[in-house]
Amino acid sequence: ANARDAMASGGVFTISTGLLEECDSFYNFNAPPGRYGVVIISDNGKGMDAETQSRLFEPFFTTKEVGKGTGLGMAIVYGIVRQHKGLIKVMSSPGEGTTFSIYLPLGENKECVLGENPVAAAPEQGSETILVAEDDPSVRNMVNMVLTKFGYRVILAENGQDVVDSFTANQENVGLVLMDIIMPKKNGIEAFAEIRKLQPEAKVLFTSGYTSDFIQSRGMEEGVELLMKPVQPVQLLRKVREVLERQIN
Template sequence: MTIDQINETHPLYANLDEIRNAANRSADLTRQLLAFARQQPIAPKPLDLNDTVEGMLKMLRRIIGEDIDLVWMPGKTLWKVNMDPSQIDQLLANLCVNARDAISGVGKMTIETENVIFDAEYCADHAGFTEGEYIMLTVGDNGCGMDKETQSQIFEPFFTTKEIGKGTGLGLATIYGIIKQNKGFINVYSEPDHGTVFTIYLPRYMDKEDLVSHDIIEEPAIYGHEVILLVEDEPILLNMTTTMLERKGYTVLAASTPEEAISLAETYSEKIQLLITDVVMPEMNGRDLAKKILSINPSLKCLFASGYTADVIAHHGVLNSGVNFIQKPFSVKALANKVRDVLDG
């Protein structure tokens, strides 16, 4: 009110403007702290995430600037979520600002939505996940990425990799609070110099009609007998995926490095029908590994796996579009179906 009553040339105008800015920063900080503590008053309502995201695209493109290409990939026939629309705004704005800051110069950002189902078997192998139906919201970028140590701290309040004065360290902590408040979970996948993908899972909202007619259809378990060469540099994922495939009847040759995989391909006495390989690995990327092994076994079929989305991977030039691809984390059912599709296709 005082600023409105004086001219911009008045000697006190700049001081008053600083007071107003400080008040706005305090209000933002308080809102973030309340969201993190899950005490923020919210007004949830049934939402179509596709409509909500589309309503934000113009603003998000303005936030990230002209040098970054924002690609929107909406899922079809998306289920509804029950959330406060302002919380969706907060999630996307924070994630897009972080992605923008991780990109130096020209880059690419993707936002995707999709329906997903987690069964009991999947949840048993993934701590923090609860069985049920969810809407997946993914924000990916091809920026600088993060190492494992940084990833382990990113949701802690006041942790930040930005310069002093550039961030409060509450952005991701706020996101974590909002997601937990709405009974969802978040997964992050990142590699240094290869970008980052944040994947949020929010519970499906069902109205009375959905509750009456809804029933999860159990698909029959898919089994096989073929030999699979599995390459994964994360020991926990290598062991878990090996177990998943062996339970479905496959013979699995597990390799923790590309060199070990090439050695197995050269020395294994029987025919190997399928190569499943991580895309981003320290020694050699999955595409180059597949080329080497195909020179040994030209009839081999290939399935690429990554925590990044297929779109982000293709943009890096690591994979061509249209290749066989599965995104981590995957359920036993999703892996079994994909392996069968590739082998039979």
């Protein structure tokens, strides 16, 4: 989307991949030795000045007009790359386009030995009511499908105000609120505060592309339950069951 906006009148957009062994330039980034998979994304759009580059990965920073960008896209990309112990570099100059280089460490090839590890147990079924708040329709539908298939009753909400209203109307039946941190109208942190005022012992599980440290820096209390995106169905089901069965102190 950023490349598209940078080339409003057209241009060249390229994606290339490759492998890279340890190199001297990595020492400046404290990268461990080893082999890296590389993804290079380039455009020949309007480019960025040094000040914009220095703030590029800050959450909520954007150079776009109001309503045309949230300032979250690059922050999420940075968070995902770092969660995979990777690196991301940007090279850009005004009028000369932009190149992002993403380096992801490759795991060592290991021979698979059948029976070496026990097979993980299948996720447990449930019957509780779960209030799901997610503004991305594809994610919301996936979560709804997975939870419903495993026996849960699901109430869907599309934004922060919607989840507060739905909880208010159904708080006696809701066993768990599953919601994103970043949503329209009210973010997850604001909705969480209102829900806890209504029911101090309400169980809430957040989903986010951000780390727990970043979320706490935005005002979230320690000890909140967090499931990192992208959410995998089995991981989702196990975490939901874990939070539902945990006793409130």
